[in-house]
Amino acid sequence: MAEPSAATSGMTTPEATTLREAVALDERPTRPSAVSSTLTFAHRALLKIKHVPEQLFDVTVSPIIFTLMFVYLFGGAIAGSTEQYLQYLLPGILVQSVLFTTVYTGYTMNTDITKGVFDRFRSLPIWRPAPIVGALLGDTVRYTIASAVTLTLGLILGFRPTGGVVGVLLAVLLLLIFAFALSWVFTILGLVLRSPNAVMGVSMMVLMPLTFASNVFVDPETMPDFLQGFVNVNPVSHLVTASRELMGGSASFSSVAWVLVASVVMTAILAPVTMRLYRNRS
Amino acid sequence: MTELAVEAEGLVKHFTTRKSVTRAVDGIDLAVPQGSVYGVLGPNGAGKTTAVRMLATLLRPDAGTARVLGHDVVEDADAVRSAVGLTGQYASVDEDLTGTENLVMIARLYGFSAAGARARSAELLDAFGLSDAGARPVKTYSGGMHRRIDLAASLVMSPSVLFLDEPTTGLDPRSRNQVWDIVRVLVDDGATVLLTTQYLEEADALADRIAVIDRGKVIAEGTAPELKSSVGEGALSLHVADPARRAEAAEIVERALGTPVVLDNDSTGLSARVPQEGADAVAGVLPALVDAGIAVPEMSLGQPSLDEVFLALTGQPVDDADASTEEVA
Ligand SMILES: Nc1ncnc2c1ncn2[C@@H]1O[C@H](COP(=O)(O)OP(=O)(O)O)[C@@H](O)[C@H]1O
Ligand SMILES: [Mg+2]
Numbered sequence: 344m345a346e347p348s349a350a351t352s353g354m355t356t357p358e359a360t361t362l363r364e365a366v367a368l369d370e371r372p373t374r375p376s377a378v379s380s381t382l383t384f385a386h387r388a389l390l391k392i393k394h395v396p397e398q399l400f401d402v403t404v405s406p407i408i409f410t411l412m413f414v415y416l417f418g419g420a421i422a423g424s425t426e427q428y429l430q431y432l433l434p435g436i437l438v439q440s441v442l443f444t445t446v447y448t449g450y451t452m453n454t455d456i457t458k459g460v461f462d463r464f465r466s467l468p469i470w471r472p473a474p475i476v477g478a479l480l481g482d483t484v485r486y487t488i489a490s491a492v493t494l495t496l497g498l499i500l501g502f503r504p505t506g507g508v509v510g511v512l513l514a515v516l517l518l519l520i521f522a523f524a525l526s527w528v529f530t531i532l533g534l535v536l537r538s539p540n541a542v543m544g545v546s547m548m549v550l551m552p553l554t555f556a557s558n559v560f561v562d563p564e565t566m567p568d569f570l571q572g573f574v575n576v577n578p579v580s581h582l583v584t585a586s587r588e589l590m591g592g593s594a595s596f597s598s599v600a601w602v603l604v605a606s607v608v609m610t611a612i613l614a615p616v617t618m619r620l621y622r623n624r625s
Numbered sequence: 626m627t628e629l630a631v632e633a634e635g636l637v638k639h640f641t642t643r644k645s646v647t648r649a650v651d652g653i654d655l656a657v658p659q660g661s662v663y664g665v666l667g668p669n670g671a672g673k674t675t676a677v678r679m680l681a682t683l684l685r686p687d688a689g690t691a692r693v694l695g696h697d698v699v700e701d702a703d704a705v706r707s708a709v710g711l712t713g714q715y716a717s718v719d720e721d722l723t724g725t726e727n728l729v730m731i732a733r734l735y736g737f738s739a740a741g742a743r744a745r746s747a748e749l750l751d752a753f754g755l756s757d758a759g760a761r762p763v764k765t766y767s768g769g770m771h772r773r774i775d776l777a778a779s780l781v782m783s784p785s786v787l788f789l790d791e792p793t794t795g796l797d798p799r800s801r802n803q804v805w806d807i808v809r810v811l812v813d814d815g816a817t818v819l820l821t822t823q824y825l826e827e828a829d830a831l832a833d834r835i836a837v838i839d840r841g842k843v844i845a846e847g848t849a850p851e852l853k854s855s856v857g858e859g860a861l862s863l864h865v866a867d868p869a870r871r872a873e874a875a876e877i878v879e880r881a882l883g884t885p886v887v888l889d890n891d892s893t894g895l896s897a898r899v900p901q902e903g904a905d906a907v908a909g910v911l912p913a914l915v916d917a918g919i920a921v922p923e924m925s926l927g928q929p930s931l932d933e934v935f936l937a938l939t940g941q942p943v944d945d946a947d948a949s950t951e952e953v954a
Contacts, residue, residue, distance in 0.1 A: 375734065
C-alpha cells in the first residue's frame with residue numbers, strides 16, 4: 344500500500360513547516376486585566392462601526408427627522424412658536440435620540456449569538472462580563488454621535504442653551520450614564536429572544552412608552568391624571584428634566600441625583616441578570 | 626498507560642421546551658488519550674455539538690462529569706478555557722472584522738501586547754495561507770478560508786487540546802484536505818484533537834479512535850479498523866448484463882460471501898455485505914460468475930459507509946430526524 348499522501352505523511356512541505364513554527368509558541372503572555380479585556384471589546388465595537396458605517400445611518404438620520412418633525416409640525420400648536428418650542432424640546436429630543444440608539448445593543452448582541460461569535464468569546468479565559476461591558480462602552484460612541492448630531496442641528500435651528508458649554512456637556516454625560524444603565528434591558532432581551540429582529544421589535548415596544556409617555560414633547564400638566572402618574576415615575580422624565588435644567592444653567596441636585604440613583608439601581612439589578620443569562624446560555 | 630486529555634463519564638444534557646424533552650446527550654463516556662485525534666462520529670442531531678459545548682465549558686451538564694487535562698469543566702472552567710481551543714459552526718470569528726483584526730483581538734484577549742498581537746496575527750495568517758486576505762473582512766472569504774481563519778483563531782495560544790466541531794462540513798474536497806493536513810500537523814506536534822464529523826471517511830482518515838454516537842448515546846467505540854470489522858469489510862456491488870440472469874448471479878454471490886444479497890431497484894444491480902475477513906471470498910466471486918457464463922460489466926467493492934456502520938450497529942438506517950424527543954405528559 345502507498346503512504347496516504349505525500350502532503351500528509353511526511354509533513355515536510357513548506358506549509359507544514361510554517362504551520363509548525365506558527366503553532367509553537369515560545370512565550371506565553373500572562374492573562375490581561377479585566378479592564379484591558381473590556382477595552383479590547385470596546386475597540387471591537389468601534390471596528391464594527393468602521394466596517395459597517397451603514398449602522399450609523401439610523402443614529403444620525405432619525406434624530407434629524409425627529410427634531411425637524413416635532414419642531415415644525417407641533418411647535419406652533421404646542422408652544423405658540425417654533426423658536427420657543429425648540430428651547431423646550433431640544434433637551435428632550437436629545438434624550439429620545441440617544442435612547443432609541445440603545446436598541447442596537449441587544450440587536451448586535453443577538454446577532455453575535457446567532458453567528459456563534461459569542462461562543463468563541465465564552466470559550467476564552469477572560470473576565471466573563473468583558474464582552475458585554477466592552478460592547479456597551481463601544482456603544483457610547485454611537486450615543487455620542489447621536490448627541491452631537493442632535494445638538495448641532497438644534498444650534499443651527501436656534502437653540503440657545505443658557506447653561507453654556509459646561510451645562511450641555513454635563514447633560515450629555517448624564518444621558519450617557521443613563522443610556523449605559525438602560526442598555527442592560529436590551530442585553531437581557533438580546534440573550535433571551537430568538538432572533539435579532541425579534542430583539543429589535545420588542546425593544547421598540549419598551550422604548551415607545553418610555554419616551555412618548557414622558558415630558559419629552561409636552562408638559563405633563565396637560566395630560567390626564569392616570570398618564571401623569573406614569574410620566575412622573577418614568578425615569579426618562581426625570582432624565583429630561585435634569586437635562587433641561589443642566590442646559591438651562593439651573594440644575595437642581597435632586598433631579599440629577601434621581602437620575603444617577605436610577606442608573607445605579609438599574610445596573611445593579613439588570614447587570615447580574617444579564618450575566619446569569621450569559622453564563623447559563625444554552 | 627497514556628494520560629487522558631479529555632475524559633467524560635455519564636455526561637447528560639436534556640433540553641426542555643414547552644412541549645417536549647430532547648435528550649441531546651444522554652449519558653456519554655469518553656476517554657481521549659493525549660496526543661491523539663479522537664473522532665466523534667454521528668448523524669445530524671446525534672448530540673455532537675451539545676457534547677463538545679459541554680466539554681468546552683459553554684454548556685453546563687445536567688449530570689455526569691468531564692475533565693480536560695484533569696480540570697473539571699464545571700468546577701475549574703477557567704483552567705479548561707486556558708487549555709483548549711474551539712472551532713465550529715457555533716464558535717466563529719467576527720465576519721464584519723478583517724482576518725487580521727480578528728486574530729489581533731483574540732491575541733489581545735490572551736494578554737499579548739499590541740505589537741505582540743500584530744506579530745502573532747501575521748505569523749498565523751502566513752501559516753494558514755491567508756496573508757493576502759488579512760486586510761479583508763472575513764465575510765468576503767470563501768468557505769475554506771473562513772474555516773482556516775476559524776482554526777487560526779483557535780490556535781492563537783497554541784492550546785494543547787483542540788475541539789473541532791464538524792470542521793469540514795460544507796467544504797470542497799481541496800479545502801477539506803487542507804483542514805485534514807492542519808489537524809495532522811497539530812497532532813504530530815503533540816496536541817490532542819477531538820473532532821466531530823458526519824463522515825466515516827473523515828473519521829477513518831484522521832482519527833486514532835472513534836466514538837459513534839446516535840441519539841445522545843455512544844453506540845460503538847474503537848479504532849477505525851475495529852469499527853469496520855464490526856460491520857464487515859464493506860459492500861460488493863455489481864451489475865449483470867442480462868437482467869434475466871440476475872437471480873442466478875445473486876445465488877452465486879450469496880454462496881461465495883455467505884451474506885444476504887440485496888437486489889437494486891433497477892433490473893441488473895445487486896449488492897451484498899462482505900463479511901469480516903471476507904476478502905478472499907470476494908476474490909472468488911468474479912471467476913464463479915465467469916464460469917457460469919454470466920457477463921458482469923460492472924463490479925465494485927466499497928468501503929462501508931457511515932450508513933452501513935449505522936445499519937450494522939443500530940439495525941436501522943441513519944435518519945436525519947432529531948435526537949430522541951419525548952412528549953411531556
Ligand atoms: N439549545 C437547544 N435547545 C433545544 N434543543 C437543542 C438545543 N441545542 C441542540 N438541541 C437539540 O439537541 C439535539 C442534538 O443537537 P446537536 O448537539 O446540535 O447535534 P449534532 O451536533 O450532532 O448535529 C437535536 O435534536 C437538537 O435539536
Ligand atoms: Mg452539530
